[in-house]
Amino acid sequence: MTTYAGAILEGFRYLLRNYPEVFILGQGVWSPWYVGSSMKDLDKEFGTDRVIDTPVSELATTAAGVGAGLFGMRPIVIHPRMDFFLLASDPVVNQAAKWRHMLGGQAGSAVTIRAIINRGGEQGAQHSQALHSWYAHIPGLRVVMPATPRDARDLLIASVLCDDPVIYIDDRWLYDLEETLPDAAPVSLTTQGPQIRREGDDLTLCASGHSVRLAMEAAEALAEAGVSAEVVDLRVLHPLDPSAIVTSVEKTGRLIAIDGSWRTCGFSAEIIASVAERLPFSAWRATPQRITLPDAPAPTSRVLEEIYYPGADDIVLTAQRMLEQSQ
Numbered sequence: 001m002t003t004y005a006g007a008i009l010e011g012f013r014y015l016l017r018n019y020p021e022v023f024i025l026g027q028g029v030w031s032p033w034y035v036g037s038s039m040k041d042l043d044k045e046f047g048t049d050r051v052i053d054t055p056v057s058e059l060a061t062t063a064a065g066v067g068a069g070l071f072g073m074r075p076i077v078i079h080p081r082m083d084f085f086l087l088a089s090d091p092v093v094n095q096a097a098k099w100r101h102m103l104g105g106q107a108g109s110a111v112t113i114r115a116i117i118n119r120g121g122e123q124g125a126q127h128s129q130a131l132h133s134w135y136a137h138i139p140g141l142r143v144v145m146p147a148t149p150r151d152a153r154d155l156l157i158a159s160v161l162c163d164d165p166v167i168y169i170d171d172r173w174l175y176d177l178e179e180t181l182p183d184a185a186p187v188s189l190t191t192q193g194p195q196i197r198r199e200g201d202d203l204t205l206c207a208s209g210h211s212v213r214l215a216m217e218a219a220e221a222l223a224e225a226g227v228s229a230e231v232v233d234l235r236v237l238h239p240l241d242p243s244a245i246v247t248s249v250e251k252t253g254r255l256i257a258i259d260g261s262w263r264t265c266g267f268s269a270e271i272i273a274s275v276a277e278r279l280p281f282s283a284w285r286a287t288p289q290r291i292t293l294p295d296a297p298a299p300t301s302r303v304l305e306e307i308y309y310p311g312a313d314d315i316v317l318t319a320q321r322m323l324e325q326s327q
Contacts, residue, residue: 005175007149008038011156012076014184016046019074022160025052025061026078026114034080035116036175062088062113066096066165069109074160082115082169083129096165097140112159117171117209117260120305125297130261132208133270135167136238142166142189143238147197147212149179151235158187171210171260192236194244200230203254203286203319206245206271208234211258218315227323237267242274249275253285254322258315263292286326289318 002010015022028034030043030053043051054061058079065075079085092113100108119128136143142164146152152170159166166189197212198219205215212233219229230248234240249255255275257268268290276288291310299308 001178002149002181003175004149004152004170004177005036005038007153007179007181008156008170009040009042010181010184011153012039012042013045014153014157015160016042016050019160021072022074022076023050023052023068024076024078025054025065026080027054027056027058027061028080029053029078035078036172038170038175039078058084058087059090063091065111065113066091066109069096069111069165070099070107074110074112076112076114076160079113079115081118081127082131083126085113085115086131092141092165092167093138097138100164101140108163109165110163112166112168114156114168114170117169117173119298120173120309122300122302122305123298124300128298130171130209132167132169132237133261133265133267136240136267136270138238140165141238142236143169144189144192144236145169145171145209146235147174147207147209147233149177150181153181153184154187155189155192155235157184158189158192161186162189169209173210174213177213189236193241194232194234194236196230196244196248197233198229198231200228200252202228202252203256203322204230204232204245204248204252205256205258205315205319206232206234206248207258208237208267209260211260214310214312214315215258217312218319221312221316222319225320227319229319234271240270240274242271242278245271246275246278249279250283253283254326255288256291256315256318256322257288258291258310261293262295263290264295266292268292286322289322291315291318
Protein backbone atom coordinates (compact mmCIF):
# COMPACT_ATOMS: atom_id res chain seq x y z
CA MET A 1 0.00 0.00 0.00
CA THR A 2 1.20 3.49 -0.86
CA THR A 3 0.12 6.63 0.95
CA TYR A 4 -0.95 9.81 -0.84
CA ALA A 5 2.31 11.50 0.23
CA GLY A 6 4.28 8.43 -0.83
CA ALA A 7 2.55 8.48 -4.20
CA ILE A 8 3.68 12.08 -4.78
CA LEU A 9 7.22 11.00 -3.92
CA GLU A 10 6.91 8.10 -6.36
CA GLY A 11 5.75 10.52 -9.07
CA PHE A 12 8.77 12.77 -8.48
CA ARG A 13 11.14 9.81 -8.65
CA TYR A 14 9.59 8.58 -11.90
CA LEU A 15 9.91 12.00 -13.51
CA LEU A 16 13.46 12.68 -12.35
CA ARG A 17 14.66 9.21 -13.43
CA ASN A 18 13.11 9.27 -16.88
CA TYR A 19 13.15 12.92 -17.97
CA PRO A 20 16.47 14.78 -17.67
CA GLU A 21 14.73 18.08 -18.46
CA VAL A 22 12.75 17.83 -15.20
CA PHE A 23 14.05 19.64 -12.14
CA ILE A 24 12.52 20.90 -8.89
CA LEU A 25 12.97 24.19 -7.10
CA GLY A 26 11.32 25.81 -4.11
CA GLN A 27 11.56 26.67 -0.45
CA GLY A 28 12.19 23.86 1.99
CA VAL A 29 12.34 21.08 -0.60
CA TRP A 30 15.14 19.41 1.39
CA SER A 31 13.07 19.57 4.59
CA PRO A 32 10.35 17.02 5.52
CA TRP A 33 8.93 19.71 7.83
CA TYR A 34 7.92 21.74 4.78
CA VAL A 35 6.62 19.03 2.45
CA GLY A 36 5.78 16.12 4.72
CA SER A 37 7.28 12.86 3.45
CA SER A 38 6.37 13.69 -0.14
CA MET A 39 9.91 14.72 -1.18
CA LYS A 40 12.05 12.77 1.28
CA ASP A 41 15.72 12.45 0.21
CA LEU A 42 15.11 13.47 -3.42
CA ASP A 43 18.04 15.88 -3.12
CA LYS A 44 20.31 13.03 -1.97
CA GLU A 45 19.09 10.67 -4.69
CA PHE A 46 19.14 13.06 -7.65
CA GLY A 47 21.49 15.81 -6.53
CA THR A 48 21.05 19.38 -5.42
CA ASP A 49 21.42 20.63 -8.99
CA ARG A 50 18.06 19.02 -9.85
CA VAL A 51 16.32 19.40 -6.48
CA ILE A 52 17.10 23.01 -5.58
CA ASP A 53 16.26 24.60 -2.23
CA THR A 54 15.78 28.28 -3.01
CA PRO A 55 16.00 31.52 -1.05
CA VAL A 56 12.79 32.87 0.46
CA SER A 57 11.40 34.66 -2.57
CA GLU A 58 8.28 33.09 -4.02
CA LEU A 59 8.27 35.56 -6.91
CA ALA A 60 11.90 35.00 -7.95
CA THR A 61 11.67 31.22 -7.59
CA THR A 62 8.48 30.96 -9.64
CA ALA A 63 9.67 33.39 -12.30
CA ALA A 64 12.86 31.33 -12.68
CA GLY A 65 10.75 28.22 -13.22
CA VAL A 66 8.50 29.95 -15.73
CA GLY A 67 11.55 31.14 -17.65
CA ALA A 68 13.17 27.70 -17.64
CA GLY A 69 9.93 26.28 -19.03
CA LEU A 70 10.31 28.53 -22.06
CA PHE A 71 13.65 26.95 -22.94
CA GLY A 72 12.80 23.27 -23.10
CA MET A 73 13.03 22.42 -19.41
CA ARG A 74 10.15 21.01 -17.34
CA PRO A 75 10.50 22.73 -13.97
CA ILE A 76 8.38 21.94 -10.93
CA VAL A 77 8.07 24.88 -8.55
CA ILE A 78 7.11 23.98 -4.97
CA HIS A 79 5.02 26.25 -2.75
CA PRO A 80 4.74 24.48 0.65
CA ARG A 81 1.76 26.69 1.49
CA MET A 82 -0.59 27.79 -1.23
CA ASP A 83 -1.18 31.10 0.56
CA PHE A 84 2.25 32.40 -0.39
CA PHE A 85 1.91 31.39 -4.02
CA LEU A 86 -0.08 34.63 -4.25
CA LEU A 87 3.24 36.48 -4.06
CA ALA A 88 4.24 34.77 -7.32
CA SER A 89 1.02 35.11 -9.30
CA ASP A 90 2.28 37.67 -11.82
CA PRO A 91 4.68 35.44 -13.81
CA VAL A 92 2.09 32.67 -13.86
CA VAL A 93 -1.17 34.59 -14.44
CA ASN A 94 0.12 37.49 -16.55
CA GLN A 95 2.90 35.67 -18.38
CA ALA A 96 2.89 31.86 -18.56
CA ALA A 97 -0.88 31.58 -18.95
CA LYS A 98 -0.88 33.99 -21.89
CA TRP A 99 2.15 33.12 -24.03
CA ARG A 100 0.83 30.14 -25.99
CA HIS A 101 -2.25 32.20 -26.95
CA MET A 102 -0.30 35.37 -27.76
CA LEU A 103 2.36 33.53 -29.77
CA GLY A 104 -0.01 31.41 -31.85
CA GLY A 105 0.89 28.20 -30.07
CA GLN A 106 4.53 28.43 -31.16
CA ALA A 107 5.95 28.86 -27.66
CA GLY A 108 4.89 28.44 -24.06
CA SER A 109 6.19 27.54 -20.62
CA ALA A 110 5.88 23.90 -19.56
CA VAL A 111 6.05 24.78 -15.87
CA THR A 112 4.22 22.94 -13.10
CA ILE A 113 3.41 24.77 -9.88
CA ARG A 114 2.84 22.48 -6.91
CA ALA A 115 0.77 24.44 -4.38
CA ILE A 116 0.07 22.67 -1.08
CA ILE A 117 -3.06 23.30 0.98
CA ASN A 118 -1.84 23.17 4.58
CA ARG A 119 -4.76 24.13 6.79
CA GLY A 120 -5.79 23.16 10.29
CA GLY A 121 -3.53 22.72 13.28
CA GLU A 122 -4.33 26.22 14.56
CA GLN A 123 -2.32 27.81 11.76
CA GLY A 124 -4.81 30.59 11.22
CA ALA A 125 -5.99 32.73 8.36
CA GLN A 126 -2.70 33.29 6.51
CA HIS A 127 -1.55 29.65 6.34
CA SER A 128 -4.77 27.76 5.62
CA GLN A 129 -6.24 28.87 2.33
CA ALA A 130 -7.49 26.74 -0.55
CA LEU A 131 -7.30 29.08 -3.55
CA HIS A 132 -8.02 26.69 -6.43
CA SER A 133 -10.99 28.69 -7.75
CA TRP A 134 -8.71 31.73 -8.21
CA TYR A 135 -6.41 29.92 -10.60
CA ALA A 136 -9.17 27.91 -12.29
CA HIS A 137 -10.56 31.30 -13.36
CA ILE A 138 -7.52 32.00 -15.59
CA PRO A 139 -7.61 30.93 -19.27
CA GLY A 140 -4.37 29.24 -20.27
CA LEU A 141 -3.75 27.55 -16.92
CA ARG A 142 -4.57 23.93 -16.26
CA VAL A 143 -5.59 23.20 -12.66
CA VAL A 144 -5.67 19.72 -11.09
CA MET A 145 -6.60 18.55 -7.58
CA PRO A 146 -5.88 14.87 -6.91
CA ALA A 147 -8.03 13.19 -4.26
CA THR A 148 -6.50 9.68 -4.25
CA PRO A 149 -2.95 8.31 -3.99
CA ARG A 150 -3.02 7.11 -7.59
CA ASP A 151 -4.11 10.51 -8.85
CA ALA A 152 -1.55 12.21 -6.61
CA ARG A 153 1.14 10.34 -8.56
CA ASP A 154 -0.39 10.10 -12.02
CA LEU A 155 -1.74 13.66 -12.24
CA LEU A 156 1.68 14.91 -11.11
CA ILE A 157 3.29 12.98 -13.96
CA ALA A 158 0.65 14.22 -16.40
CA SER A 159 1.09 17.82 -15.24
CA VAL A 160 4.86 17.83 -15.70
CA LEU A 161 4.67 16.18 -19.12
CA CYS A 162 2.06 18.70 -20.30
CA ASP A 163 3.29 21.55 -22.51
CA ASP A 164 0.93 24.02 -20.83
CA PRO A 165 1.47 25.65 -17.42
CA VAL A 166 -0.24 23.56 -14.74
CA ILE A 167 -1.25 24.30 -11.16
CA TYR A 168 -1.06 21.00 -9.24
CA ILE A 169 -2.79 21.33 -5.85
CA ASP A 170 -2.42 18.71 -3.13
CA ASP A 171 -3.83 18.74 0.39
CA ARG A 172 -1.99 17.64 3.54
CA TRP A 173 -5.24 16.32 4.99
CA LEU A 174 -5.01 13.55 2.39
CA TYR A 175 -1.43 12.46 3.03
CA ASP A 176 -2.39 9.40 5.10
CA LEU A 177 -4.75 7.88 2.50
CA GLU A 178 -3.51 4.49 1.23
CA GLU A 179 -3.96 2.66 -2.06
CA THR A 180 -2.29 -0.16 -3.98
CA LEU A 181 -0.73 1.37 -7.09
CA PRO A 182 0.24 -0.15 -10.44
CA ASP A 183 3.59 0.78 -11.94
CA ALA A 184 3.99 4.41 -12.93
CA ALA A 185 3.66 5.31 -16.60
CA PRO A 186 3.34 8.43 -18.77
CA VAL A 187 -0.09 10.05 -18.60
CA SER A 188 -1.58 12.66 -20.94
CA LEU A 189 -3.30 15.42 -19.00
CA THR A 190 -5.54 16.27 -21.98
CA THR A 191 -7.31 12.91 -21.56
CA GLN A 192 -8.07 13.38 -17.85
CA GLY A 193 -11.36 14.56 -16.37
CA PRO A 194 -13.96 13.85 -13.66
CA GLN A 195 -14.45 10.28 -12.46
CA ILE A 196 -17.21 8.46 -10.61
CA ARG A 197 -15.70 7.25 -7.33
CA ARG A 198 -18.90 5.62 -6.08
CA GLU A 199 -22.07 4.86 -7.99
CA GLY A 200 -25.51 5.74 -6.62
CA ASP A 201 -29.08 6.55 -7.60
CA ASP A 202 -30.54 8.93 -4.99
CA LEU A 203 -28.27 11.98 -5.13
CA THR A 204 -24.97 13.23 -6.52
CA LEU A 205 -22.10 14.44 -4.36
CA CYS A 206 -19.56 16.40 -6.41
CA ALA A 207 -16.21 17.47 -4.99
CA SER A 208 -12.47 17.82 -5.53
CA GLY A 209 -9.36 17.23 -3.43
CA HIS A 210 -9.95 16.64 0.28
CA SER A 211 -13.68 17.24 -0.17
CA VAL A 212 -13.85 13.96 -2.11
CA ARG A 213 -12.70 12.17 1.03
CA LEU A 214 -15.53 13.80 2.97
CA ALA A 215 -18.00 12.90 0.22
CA MET A 216 -16.92 9.25 0.29
CA GLU A 217 -17.28 9.14 4.08
CA ALA A 218 -20.73 10.73 3.82
CA ALA A 219 -21.80 8.31 1.08
CA GLU A 220 -20.81 5.40 3.32
CA ALA A 221 -22.85 6.81 6.20
CA LEU A 222 -25.82 7.49 3.93
CA ALA A 223 -25.67 3.91 2.60
CA GLU A 224 -26.15 2.62 6.14
CA ALA A 225 -29.37 4.65 6.21
CA GLY A 226 -30.52 3.21 2.89
CA VAL A 227 -29.54 6.21 0.73
CA SER A 228 -27.54 5.59 -2.45
CA ALA A 229 -25.17 8.52 -3.13
CA GLU A 230 -23.04 8.86 -6.23
CA VAL A 231 -19.65 10.58 -5.76
CA VAL A 232 -18.08 12.53 -8.62
CA ASP A 233 -14.41 13.49 -8.24
CA LEU A 234 -13.62 16.49 -10.45
CA ARG A 235 -9.84 15.84 -10.59
CA VAL A 236 -9.31 18.51 -13.29
CA LEU A 237 -10.82 21.89 -12.42
CA HIS A 238 -9.63 23.74 -15.50
CA PRO A 239 -10.53 23.14 -18.19
CA LEU A 240 -13.65 21.69 -16.56
CA ASP A 241 -15.56 18.95 -18.35
CA PRO A 242 -18.96 18.79 -16.59
CA SER A 243 -20.36 15.89 -18.63
CA ALA A 244 -19.88 13.27 -15.88
CA ILE A 245 -21.64 15.51 -13.35
CA VAL A 246 -24.49 16.22 -15.76
CA THR A 247 -24.96 12.51 -16.49
CA SER A 248 -25.00 11.74 -12.77
CA VAL A 249 -27.57 14.43 -11.96
CA GLU A 250 -29.72 13.31 -14.89
CA LYS A 251 -29.94 9.99 -13.04
CA THR A 252 -30.30 11.21 -9.45
CA GLY A 253 -32.06 14.57 -9.87
CA ARG A 254 -30.22 15.92 -6.83
CA LEU A 255 -26.83 17.64 -6.50
CA ILE A 256 -24.70 18.68 -3.54
CA ALA A 257 -21.49 20.52 -4.44
CA ILE A 258 -18.81 20.25 -1.75
CA ASP A 259 -15.84 22.58 -1.77
CA GLY A 260 -13.06 23.15 0.76
CA SER A 261 -12.97 26.88 0.13
CA TRP A 262 -15.36 29.79 0.53
CA ARG A 263 -18.88 30.04 -0.82
CA THR A 264 -18.95 33.44 -2.56
CA CYS A 265 -17.56 33.14 -6.11
CA GLY A 266 -16.28 29.69 -5.16
CA PHE A 267 -15.96 26.51 -7.20
CA SER A 268 -19.15 25.02 -5.77
CA ALA A 269 -21.09 27.68 -7.66
CA GLU A 270 -19.29 26.73 -10.87
CA ILE A 271 -20.28 23.10 -10.41
CA ILE A 272 -23.96 23.93 -9.92
CA ALA A 273 -24.05 26.46 -12.76
CA SER A 274 -22.35 24.05 -15.17
CA VAL A 275 -25.06 21.46 -14.53
CA ALA A 276 -27.99 23.90 -14.37
CA GLU A 277 -27.08 25.30 -17.80
CA ARG A 278 -27.29 21.82 -19.31
CA LEU A 279 -30.34 20.29 -17.66
CA PRO A 280 -33.99 21.40 -17.91
CA PHE A 281 -35.99 22.22 -14.78
CA SER A 282 -37.84 18.93 -15.18
CA ALA A 283 -34.62 16.98 -14.54
CA TRP A 284 -34.30 18.32 -10.99
CA ARG A 285 -35.98 16.65 -8.03
CA ALA A 286 -34.57 19.13 -5.50
CA THR A 287 -32.82 22.48 -5.41
CA PRO A 288 -29.03 21.98 -5.59
CA GLN A 289 -27.08 22.72 -2.44
CA ARG A 290 -23.53 23.83 -1.55
CA ILE A 291 -21.32 22.84 1.37
CA THR A 292 -18.36 25.20 1.76
CA LEU A 293 -16.35 27.13 4.28
CA PRO A 294 -18.17 30.11 5.78
CA ASP A 295 -17.23 33.46 4.24
CA ALA A 296 -14.71 34.26 6.96
CA PRO A 297 -10.94 33.88 7.37
CA ALA A 298 -9.82 30.68 9.08
CA PRO A 299 -9.68 30.84 12.88
CA THR A 300 -6.61 30.01 14.98
CA SER A 301 -8.49 28.36 17.86
CA ARG A 302 -8.80 24.56 17.61
CA VAL A 303 -12.34 24.78 19.03
CA LEU A 304 -13.35 27.27 16.33
CA GLU A 305 -11.64 25.18 13.64
CA GLU A 306 -13.99 22.31 14.46
CA ILE A 307 -16.91 24.62 13.68
CA TYR A 308 -15.29 26.34 10.70
CA TYR A 309 -14.35 23.29 8.62
CA PRO A 310 -17.28 21.18 7.34
CA GLY A 311 -17.18 17.42 7.81
CA ALA A 312 -18.92 14.33 6.49
CA ASP A 313 -21.72 14.83 9.04
CA ASP A 314 -22.60 18.17 7.42
CA ILE A 315 -22.94 16.45 4.05
CA VAL A 316 -25.12 13.71 5.52
CA LEU A 317 -27.40 16.26 7.20
CA THR A 318 -27.76 18.29 3.99
CA ALA A 319 -28.49 15.15 1.99
CA GLN A 320 -31.15 13.98 4.45
CA ARG A 321 -32.88 17.36 4.37
CA MET A 322 -32.78 17.39 0.58
CA LEU A 323 -34.32 13.93 0.39
CA GLU A 324 -37.02 14.78 2.93
CA GLN A 325 -38.01 17.92 1.04
CA SER A 326 -38.19 16.15 -2.31
CA GLN A 327 -40.15 13.05 -1.35
